[in-house]
Amino acid sequence: MIGIIGAMEDEVAELKKSMEIEEVVSAASLSFCRGKLSGKEVVVVRSGIGKVNAAVCAQILVDRFGVDVIINTGIAGSLDAAIDIGDIVISTDAVEHDMDASTFGDPVGQIPQMDTFSFPADEKLVKLAKEVNEKANPDIRTWTGRIVSGDQFVSSSEKKEQLISLFDAKCTEMEGAAIAHTAYLNKISCVIIRAISDKADNSASVDYPAFEAAAIRHSVRLIEALVPEI
């Protein structure tokens, strides 16, 4: 069973429209839509914004629906000058950038007493998502690399530069690493697929609404093509 999480209603609305919905299950104030997408059994859900909402949602997908794959879709701010608005980033791993126990000697991002710094994506899913996207969105550039997440919409050059120097990440958003963390604890596969909606700097709030809709369209097209291949 494949779970698909988007943080905002806009991000999952298009997927829900393309689905044959079989049931809607309510749990933890969330609505889980189970049914078929491109012929495959899936559960599509809007998690709400931020790491806690995302982690709660992912754990319910595991416990109630027995998902063994989670795809997190949505939009993100670019952390690399080469990665432009409209491009797609597929995660190789994810880090919670606002975890900071550096007082005790841990690098920023490291969760104390965990055996990993970053939460890896499933290598086969990453490869598959890249191949599928090159066919589904031939005009869109696809990148793979680290994604960082925090409970912060990044819209200043200072914060952006800090994230770049600490994490060498491709983009930043607010849920992916929490979902990858939950997948890691439950030993299931996951991948984060994000379309770039802004540059995560002073221009972010201006660009954001204009590019959000196009970014969502690209990630939905990719998910619809990817699901039957899993």
Ligand code: ADE
């Ligand atoms: N999602 C889309 N753009 C973002 C940004 N700049 N920071 C955090 N989350 C985002």
